[in-house]
Amino acid sequence: MSQPSLPTLPETHQQFLESLLKHLRDDDRFVGLVAGGSLLSGNVDEYSDLDLIPVVADEHHAAVMAQRIQLCGTWGKLLSGFTGEHVGEPRLVICLYDDPLLHIDFKFVTAADLADRIEDPVILWQRHGDLAESFSDTVAEHPMPDPQWIEDRFWVWIHYAATKLGRGELFEVVDFLGFVRGQVLGPLALVSAGHLPRGVRRLETNVPDFAAKLRGTVAAYDATSCGEAIEQCVHLYKELRDQLAPADLVRRDDAERASVAYLQQVRAAK
Structure with a gap:
């Protein structure tokens, strides 16, 4: 799993990473640096952020956590x-640097923390050469969509969207459509094509045919457009459900019929 050389990066990213590695090598509190995200797939471009994981020696982790933002300020x-904390991860520091202008996410962990992970990161540097042992007895587990969880909620969400459409709260409808794309349609479409369910990230590249259909869920600030977009969400969800549903999925047919009929009633009234 360890890789002796850095991945090929845009020059700005490469310069930042090389500078960071020098800082970490000179600081005995750190025992390694690993990376996740786009560095794993080799898809880093000039618009990419970097997901970096400084690995801290156990005895220094508490002290580093206490000054993690100040520490990031010394790295650029x-x-x-x-x-x-807003994403449930206090070890994370989300940074915007200048010269060059880059978005960098740091997550400060110990070597033992690496056993609990959603992906197998690449080792960019390790002080003692034994960091890979942290991965040896565990398997990365990325959260996957739960078809039953989605089915139990989807038709309630459709009814909710229809009520907002009926009341004329179109901003609420537009927000709803983004939610459904990011939490349901995008992840399911990516899984159907063999990708990890990362919202709608790189959907246009990884699932281009579906992305073309998903455009129909992007509404203008207009009641007719919003109604059509909700209908497209229903159509695409049913298409993905039929493709991916396990045999034991309990379909909420009554809820589907009622919510879709109500949506059509609201649209007709508009």
């Missing part, structure tokens, strides 16, 4: 940085 010209 930090414009802004904040911790990731």
